[in-house]
Amino acid sequence: MRDPLLLTPGPLSTSLATKTAMLHDWGSWDNDFNMLTANVRQRLLALIDGQNTHTCIPLQGSGTFAVEAAVGTLMPRDGKLLCLVNGAYGKRIAQLTQIMGRRVTVCDFGETMPVNPAEVKKCLENDPDISHVAVVYCETSTGILNPLEQIAATVASAGKKLIIDAMSAFGALPVSSRNIAFDALIASGNKCLEGVPGMGFVLARIDALKQCAGQAHSLSLDLYDQWVYMERTGQWRYTPPTHVVAALSAALDQYDQQGGQTARLARYSDNCRYVIQELNKLGLRSFLAPEIQAPIIVTVHAPEHPNWQFSHFYQLTKAQGVLLYPGKLTSAETFRIGCIGVLGRAEMAMAVDAMARALHQMGIPVNAI
Numbered sequence: 001m002r003d004p005l006l007l008t009p010g011p012l013s014t015s016l017a018t019k020t021a022m023l024h025d026w027g028s029w030d031n032d033f034n035m036l037t038a039n040v041r042q043r044l045l046a047l048i049d050g051q052n053t054h055t056c057i058p059l060q061g062s063g064t065f066a067v068e069a070a071v072g073t074l075m076p077r078d079g080k081l082l083c084l085v086n087g088a089y090g091k092r093i094a095q096l097t098q099i100m101g102r103r104v105t106v107c108d109f110g111e112t113m114p115v116n117p118a119e120v121k122k123c124l125e126n127d128p129d130i131s132h133v134a135v136v137y138c139e140t141s142t143g144i145l146n147p148l149e150q151i152a153a154t155v156a157s158a159g160k161k162l163i164i165d166a167m168s169a170f171g172a173l174p175v176s177s178r179n180i181a182f183d184a185l186i187a188s189g190n191k192c193l194e195g196v197p198g199m200g201f202v203l204a205r206i207d208a209l210k211q212c213a214g215q216a217h218s219l220s221l222d223l224y225d226q227w228v229y230m231e232r233t234g235q236w237r238y239t240p241p242t243h244v245v246a247a248l249s250a251a252l253d254q255y256d257q258q259g260g261q262t263a264r265l266a267r268y269s270d271n272c273r274y275v276i277q278e279l280n281k282l283g284l285r286s287f288l289a290p291e292i293q294a295p296i297i298v299t300v301h302a303p304e305h306p307n308w309q310f311s312h313f314y315q316l317t318k319a320q321g322v323l324l325y326p327g328k329l330t331s332a333e334t335f336r337i338g339c340i341g342v343l344g345r346a347e348m349a350m351a352v353d354a355m356a357r358a359l360h361q362m363g364i365p366v367n368a369i
């Protein structure tokens with residue numbers, strides 16, 4: 001039986017080669033596994049052109065663990081974080097910072113607008129206590145693309161440090177340490193790199209990281225210790241997600257074979273354009289204006305019809321082998337369609353077909369079936 005298509009922003013559909021890479025057992029102290037870890041770290045670092053300036057620190061757990069580790073380790077205890085928020089993931093950074101007892105302030109842009117660098121500049125001028133700024137590259141709760149390069153320039157010219165949650169964008173949208181200044185960029189293996197869930201990683205500026213001994217609020221989320229230990233021994237502190245690392249290594253092989261970042265961006269962009277265009281034909285509208293839509297996940301307005309119920313729609317599309325994603329907005333009734341994973345035109349067409357049929361089964365008229 002075939003696995004369902006995951007039209008979700010991670011975990012997502014992975015290739016057979018990536019799945020089969022997990023059919024081995026690895027000793028966590030063994031040199032073979034240490035070499036695998038070292039190789040994956042090097043390749044992730046190369047993706048941001050950071051070989052001479054940055055280091056890659058992988059961390060067990062989901063992406064949020066890595067975000068929490070980055071904020072807790074990179075920010076001094078008496079620092080203050082400005083969170084640029086335009087959705088749930090930006091809010092989450094503010095929340096985890098507050099819970100760990102660091103000072104945090106929020107600049108909120110609502111759910112429908114990208115972060116505005118001019119506003120960021122004002123926020124920074126109004127509060128000289130701010131030491132660090134956190135921003136989400138692609139805000140996955142809607143799919144909004146934030147103007148990272150301008151934001152980074154604004155933060156740098158104010159003399160502040162930037163922490164980037166690039167989770168859902170990394171590997172597809174460009175980001176180079178040569179033109180974007182940051183102290184930490186956080187991502188995970190199970191998004192645009194098309195690996196499996198279980199580890200995140202932080203690409204940190206070495207000069208910044210060196211200042212961070214003893215700064216973390218947590219033992220297991222101390223990136224500095226994880227880094228020092230890994231540099232010294234080649235091993236992870238605490239049990240590594242061996243199979244997940246092996247899967248990411250295989251996923252990176254395929255990433256390179258397929259043409260790297262530009263090829264991935266092209267495929268996801270095509271998925272995104274195609275699904276919006278085909279849903280329009282069914283009478284469904286996407287939530288964001290095209291110029292602020294990242295090619296990662298599409299938020300769609302639910303049909304305005306008394307028969308609409310996402311859970312029913314979900315079950316009907318699932319019965320056709322397609323898993324969709326619920327909306328995450330406070331303001332409007334929506335659902336979401338991921339464009340990432342081992343999906344191309346054929347899979348997106350299947351998904352559109354499944355949605356059209358489900359609407360029909362629900363008695364919701366569509367323009368064309």
Ligand SMILES: *Cc1c(COP(=O)(O)O)cnc(C)c1O
Binds near residue numbers: 064138
């Ligand atoms: C997926 C994602 C995360 C991490 O979520 P987890 O569920 O902890 O893996 C963080 N930020 C963004 C923008 C994401 O898309």
